[in-house]
Amino acid sequence: MLLEQLNAPFEMNQDQKQQVLFAELLALTDHHQAHCFYYQNLVENIFVQKHFKQNEDLPFLPAQIFKYLPLKSIREEEVFRVLNSSGTTGQQPSQIFLDKAAATHQAKVLSSIVTNFIGKKRLPMLIVDHPSAVKSAGMTARAAAILGFSSFGAQHTYLLSDEDLSLQVAALQAFLEKFPQQPILMFGFTFMIWAYLYEYCQKNNIFLDLSQVILVHGGGWKKLANLNIGKETFKQCLAAQFNLTKVHDYYGMVEQIGTIFMECEFGKMHIPFFADVLIRDPIHFQALGVNQTGLIQVLSILPKSYPGHSILTEDLGKITEIDECLCGRKGKVIEIHGRLPKAEARGCSDTHQR
Amino acid sequence: MKILLGKKSSDWQKDVVQLRQASLSVSSNIMPLAIEFLNALSQEIFKNPEYKKYPDLISLAFWLRKANLLALVKQHLVTSAPNTYLRPRGLVLHFTPSNVDTMFLYSWAIGLLTGNQNILRLSNRRGRVAEILLELCDYLLKNASEYASILNYNMFVEYEHNEHVTAYLSQHCDVRVIWGGDTSVQAIRHVPIPAHAVEAVFANRFSLCMIKADALVEVSQQDNRLSAIIEGFVNDAFWFDQQGCSSPRAIIWFGDEATVLQAQNYFWPAVRQLVEERFPDLLTTLSYPVQRFTFLAKVAAENKGRLLGKIDDFPLRIEAQSLDAGLRSEHPGLGCFYEMRIDSLTSVASLLQRKDQTLTSFGFSQSELNDIAMQACGIDRIVPFGKALAFSPLWDGYNLFHTMSRLVVVES
Amino acid sequence: MQSHNEQRLKEVFSRVFSVPVETINDDVKYRETKNFTWDSIMHMSLIAEIENEFGIMLETDDVIDMSSFLKAKEIVAKYVND
Structure with missing residues (x-):
């Protein structure tokens, strides 16, 4: 079922999709209970009700659990790759275990989503990062994203220097001259695009025409939100400075690598057919309806090597429409509002904390 | 390094040395003075109806009543063995917790009642109640001449985590008290104190x-x-x-x-x-x-x-x-x-x-x-029930009055 | 207890709870007051004020036992001789 649909990740309407997904997700819940000891305990000790009728009845895990426990449904010797989230500094990173099949699957699925937005042809590619970002020991989420997206491009050129992350203007200009009047793929983290490309050019009066560029960016808005820069400002600034208008934000997490939600040409973020999103009330966790803001729960039929098929994130968002986007893509459209605000810790805490 | 309360010149290290040398020869009068001062602080708190909304502040004021302090001193600053006396150890260095706003004052009060010199490191993340207490102490010590001498041998400081400052303060102390948190205890504990000094630490519990x-x-x-x-x-x-x-x-x-x-x-x-x-x-x-x-x-x-x-x-x-x-x-x-x-x-x-x-x-x-x-x-x-958070000088297995005192034996 | 001291004690209650002195009578009981709050926080203020007014120091048991105005009169009488 999965592979047949890979060429058309946004064709199935929500009703149809929900039924197909539920059967698969239910099977995965059984699969992980049978193969992951921690998951089995967790379901038995928390989700006492065994009768699951729809997606919202299925057990879900808190996203942070992957930081604390090595959850996997494969044997040690089958582990092919371990992904680590960067996480907040000082915190333990999440650990995601993939076997060979999962790794291949994830790559294929990612490809089916991304090519749906940027086309199948591999484009010359600019990466707004420094080359050694992908060379550090262990697989970070950042490296995984860069490498994952790199397969959609060719002639990869990193735009930032290893020394001080300064923009390599000459290299960028040479690249643009080499590929005139044809689409170019540009990839980077939202904050890095802002700080190291946009702000750098703006401050140093560097004028570039990037109208041929298709920008794919992700990684969250937290840092920009702190600077009071929203999605609209971001887009307007890029358009004004570079004439760069083809911009696709995406939302994804290391816990569900492969499944990303990507912004279409109408600025709507779409959920592919093999995944779904539920919005839950942050206090009581009951599922909410369209246009109600709450915690984002991501469901995906991909995670088979680790029990990540149903995860309650700490991100807030809402579903804004279903099957209605003008771009023709079916399924839910989601708006991401960023991380749940954390309350300050109290109590006999440390005298000497910074 | 900022001195929040106490004598300050342009050189804080000199201030520390001076504090340490402050003559406490009249120390027999120190305890009654401490009781008067702490009781005055208690009354200032009770006087202001605004403060009723801070139960932790009211509990502290209640604890600082003369009646309670006298009872505590009577109970804890005596020894049962004959010909033994409890005397101040010298300079007590208190590292006080960041989020329990009233704790520094309990710690200080015992340091004062036992007749010691005190340096308190206050957290820079302290809350409103700690600020109120600082303001009230400052007001009493500066405006009531009878308490002014307390400033000679007590100092509240604030500084960002800095091992050099901690080391300097520690080398001058006779008792070091570290309130709260395994991380703090371990971070401060490896900074040496003089060989004769003693230490009380409060780990995560x-x-x-x-x-x-x-x-x-x-x-x-x-x-x-x-x-x-x-x-x-x-x-x-x-x-x-x-x-x-x-x-x-x-x-x-x-x-x-x-x-x-x-x-x-x-x-x-x-x-x-x-x-x-x-x-x-x-x-x-x-x-x-x-x-x-x-x-x-x-x-x-x-x-x-x-x-x-x-x-x-x-x-x-x-x-x-x-x-x-x-x-x-x-x-x-x-x-x-x-x-x-x-x-x-x-x-x-x-x-x-x-x-x-x-x-x-x-x-x-x-x-x-x-x-x-x-x-x-x-x-x-x-x-x-209801007593879990009530402060007591008997805490984490210590009697703080004893921790901050020397036991002197006199036999003729 | 002399009625003079009873009047002083009433005034203490009236000050602490910010209510007219006439509202203070033997029926005023800890946690059972109607137009004002006598809870554990106010209890601490009350004790401190009684000690100040009469220049006395209450023992812990008496602090706990003082559960009504009536009781307060009895307790204060133990400490105050006039």
């Missing part, structure tokens, strides 16, 4: 609560008695979002299954109702439920406990079979409880570990509690 089920069922028939008990428990558990070391995080129910169930059914709804009234933030803060759920998920995944009730219940209740070190250290506060049922006092005693500090209890006799204390290898205080 775990606290529990023990309820005799049939006694609770009995009082549940009487409305006002149950509500007094619930109030005590709610104050014990939910101040500081249940993150205070003395706040109970586990509940040991004592009795047979049916009675315990009955007691729980009286207990939890009443607790929830009062928390809604007193500590609504615990129920409405958006990030807390998912934090509680994450904690539950971890405990459940390791099969150390199972959910009682529903995942969005407040408090979040987890039935545990035993309490290992992991369960003790991972508990996030925020309204989560481990619960277990036990039907013999010996099993209570064997459950308690060295990390355990306070056991609040309801329904047990003094002799039953004595037995537990004698059999257990941990637990520093067993107190009734």
Whole structure:
């Protein structure tokens, strides 16, 4: 079922999709209970009700659990790759275990989503990062994203220097001259695009025409939100400075690598057919309806090597429409509002904390 | 490095040396002066109706009453052995906690009452109540001439984590007191103090609560008695979002299954109702439920406990079979409880570990509690409901009056 | 207790709870007051004010036992001789 649909990740309407997904997700819940000891305990000790009728009845895990426990449904010797989230500094990173099949699957699925937005042809590619970002020991989420997206491009050129992350203007200009009047793929983290490309050019009066560029960016808005820069400002600034208008934000997490939600040409973020999103009330966790803001729960039929098929994130968002986007893509459209605000810790805490 | 209170010149290191050399030769008068000063502080607090909204401040003021201080001194600054006397050790260096705003003043008060010189490092993350206290101390010491001399031998400082400053202060102290947090204790402890100096440290601790089920069922028939008990428990558990070391995080129910169930059914709804009234933030803060759920998920995944009730219940209740070190250290506060049922006092005693500090209890006799204390290898205080957070100079196994004093033997 | 001291004690209650002195009578009980709050926080203020007014120092047991105005009169009488 999965592979047949890979060429058309946004064709199935929500009703149809929900039924197909539920059967698969239910099977995965059984699969992980049978193969992951921690998951089995967790379901038995928390989700006492065994009768699951729809997606919202299925057990879900808190996203942070992957930081604390090595959850996997494969044997040690089958582990092919371990992904680590960067996480907040000082915190333990999440650990995601993939076997060979999962790794291949994830790559294929990612490809089916991304090519749906940027086309199948591999484009010359600019990466707004420094080359050694992908060379550090262990697989970070950042490296995984860069490498994952790199397969959609060719002639990869990193735009930032290893020394001080300064923009390599000459290299960028040479690249643009080499590929005139044809689409170019540009990839980077939202904050890095802002700080190291946009702000750098703006401050140093560097004028570039990037109208041929298709920008794919992700990684969250937290840092920009702190600077009071929203999605609209971001887009307007890029358009004004570079004439760069083809911009696709995406939302994804290391816990569900492969499944990303990507912004279409109408600025709507779409959920592919093999995944779904539920919005839950942050206090009581009951599922909410369209246009109600709450915690984002991501469901995906991909995670088979680790029990990540149903995860309650700490991100807030809402579903804004279903099957209605003008771009023709079916399924839910989601708006991401960023991380749940954390309350300050109290109590006999440390005298000497910074 | 900033001197918040005390004599200051342009050179803080000189100020420290000067403080250390301050003549305390008239030290026999120091204690009465300290009592007068602390009592004056107490009155200033009670005088201002604005302060009634800070129960921790009012509790401190109550503790600082002359009547209480005299009683404490009478009880603790005496020795039972003949011809022995308690005298000040010298300079006490206090590292005070960041988020329990009144703690620095309790620590200082004992330093003053024992006749020592004191330097207090205050956290720069201190809250409103600590600021009020600082303002009041500053006002009294500068405007009432009878207390001015206190400034000669006491100093409050504030500085960002800095090992050089800590080392300088430490090399001049005779007693070092480190309040709160394993990380702080370890960070400061490796900075040396003089060979003769002593140290009192307050590490992370775990606290529990023990309820005799049939006694609770009995009082549940009487409305006002149950509500007094619930109030005590709610104050014990939910101040500081249940993150205070003395706040109970586990509940040991004592009795047979049916009675315990009955007691729980009286207990939890009443607790929830009062928390809604007193500590609504615990129920409405958006990030807390998912934090509680994450904690539950971890405990459940390791099969150390199972959910009682529903995942969005407040408090979040987890039935545990035993309490290992992991369960003790991972508990996030925020309204989560481990619960277990036990039907013999010996099993209570064997459950308690060295990390355990306070056991609040309801329904047990003094002799039953004595037995537990004698059999257990941990637990520093067993107190009734409502008393978990009450400050006492007997804390974490120390008598702070004695920690800050030399025991002098005089035989002719 | 002399009625003079009873009047002083009434005035202490009236000051602490910010209510007219006429509202203070033997029926005023801890946690059972109607038009004002006598809870554990106010109790601490009350004790401090009584000690100040009469220049006395109450023992812990008496602090706990003082559960009504009536009781307060009895306790204060133990400390105050006039």
